[in-house]
Amino acid sequence: MQEAIILVGGKGTRLRPLTNHTPKPLLNVAGSSFIRHQIAKLTDAGVEHVVFATSYLADLFEEEFKDFSQDLEISYAVEEIPLGTGGAIRNAARLLRGTSADAPVLILNGDILSGVDLRAVLRHHQARVADVTLHLTRVPDPRAFGLVPTDEAGRVLSFLEKPKTPEECVTDQINAGCYVFRRSVLDAIPADREVSVEQETFPQLVAGGGRVFGHVTDDYWRDLGTPLAFVHGSADLVTGRATSPLVGPPAVALIHPTATVDATARVTGGSTIGPHAVIGPRVVVDRSIVGANVTVAEAAQIHESVVDHDSSIGSESFLREVVVGCHSHVGAQNELPAQLRLACGIRIPSLGVRMSGTATACLTAH
Numbered sequence: 115m116q117e118a119i120i121l122v123g124g125k126g127t128r129l130r131p132l133t134n135h136t137p138k139p140l141l142n143v144a145g146s147s148f149i150r151h152q153i154a155k156l157t158d159a160g161v162e163h164v165v166f167a168t169s170y171l172a173d174l175f176e177e178e179f180k181d182f183s184q185d186l187e188i189s190y191a192v193e194e195i196p197l198g199t200g201g202a203i204r205n206a207a208r209l210l211r212g213t214s215a216d217a218p219v220l221i222l223n224g225d226i227l228s229g230v231d232l233r234a235v236l237r238h239h240q241a242r243v244a245d246v247t248l249h250l251t252r253v254p255d256p257r258a259f260g261l262v263p264t265d266e267a268g269r270v271l272s273f274l275e276k277p278k279t280p281e282e283c284v285t286d287q288i289n290a291g292c293y294v295f296r297r298s299v300l301d302a303i304p305a306d307r308e309v310s311v312e313q314e315t316f317p318q319l320v321a322g323g324g325r326v327f328g329h330v331t332d333d334y335w336r337d338l339g340t341p342l343a344f345v346h347g348s349a350d351l352v353t354g355r356a357t358s359p360l361v362g363p364p365a366v367a368l369i370h371p372t373a374t375v376d377a378t379a380r381v382t383g384g385s386t387i388g389p390h391a392v393i394g395p396r397v398v399v400d401r402s403i404v405g406a407n408v409t410v411a412e413a414a415q416i417h418e419s420v421v422d423h424d425s426s427i428g429s430e431s432f433l434r435e436v437v438v439g440c441h442s443h444v445g446a447q448n449e450l451p452a453q454l455r456l457a458c459g460i461r462i463p464s465l466g467v468r469m470s471g472t473a474t475a476c477l478t479a480h
């Protein structure tokens with residue numbers, strides 16, 4: 115029986131306020147919670163049992179899957195206190211069914227959208243009789259990542275910190291957040307404290323002569339941990355740049371059947387419009403996620419942004435790279451700058467935030 119663990123216990127702080135009430139893997143991406151896309155991919159790869167390593171808002175995972183009736187068994191390993199990525203894997207391993215010390219266990223980070231062929235990673239692992247196999251991806255600019263150089267046979271040489279100088283950029287390969295562990299290696303991770311798999315487990319294995327291999331691919335890969343990456347990942351699934359068994363043929367947008375979109379509005383770039391949302395005349399929604407029950411008034415523009423459920427955007431407002439928390443209101447003619455994250459329930463009056471044009475007259479008497 116092929117088994118897998120998904121790490122889903124992180125707080126997702128970079129995606130707040132979206133993650134205030136919803137764990138990152140349960141956020142909606144291209145019409146389904148992100149973890150459902152991962153589950154579908156695991157099922158396609160022949161996985162029959164998956165353990166969710168949960169901690170933050172753990173109950174919501176059981177709620178999401180309470181009616182799940184497909185050919186996949188789901189177990190929940192709940193950490194009262196987050197154990198870090200390594201500790202979480204070790205804790206989840208208690209619930210695996212297999213008993214063979216050599217069994218390969220597939221492990222996924224719960225926030226990576228990837229086109230990698232999971233069966234190929236498993237084959238690579240078996241063929242090299244590896245202790246651990248990591249999926250490695252290549253990035254154009256490696257400066258923001260820890261690097262993972264390998265030798266000609268694909269054996270991992272070291273795990274390097276983020277490079278500070280061009281000389282330190284010895285490779286463009288980075289850890290893609292998908293691993294296969296030999297079961298006995300997984301069981302050797304300390305069980306009584308927080309452990310980081312990236313900073314502790316992997317470097318120690320390499321230093322100790324363990325058989326740690328990289329499986330390098332150029333498949334689609336995106337870490338959905340930041341707001342911009344999150345909207346881009348969702349749009350890529352809709353437009354077909356990234357694929358999921360749960361998403362239909364490539365499209366310019368995914369509009370829920372209960373949403374209302376005015377005929378003069380333009381919804382494009384792989385945007386998603388949620389249930390009961392209302393998109394007004396001459397509105398532009400580009401490469402964005404508009405949640406359930408959101409209202410967008412006439413001529414507003416939303417680019418590369420998320421507007422969470424039950425919020426409203428006033429007429430002629432302009433948003434780029436913005437996150438609007440749930441139950442918020444952005445009045446008419448606001449211009450919200452990039453990287454702004456509005457907390458849940460915030461109200462911005464009309465003309466409250468302007469980045470261009472002439473400021474309106476002072477409304478207060480002096």
Ligand code: GTP
Pocket residue numbers: 121122123124125126127128129138167168169193196197198199202223224225339
């Ligand atoms: P940020 O707070 O925005 O950095 O997000 P995060 O909490 O998800 O952290 P990060 O992106 O580094 O985590 C990578 C993956 O590991 C995600 O799928 C997390 O859910 C998961 N993860 C991180 N820490 C823990 C932990 O202590 N326990 C468990 N079970 N999972 C974790």
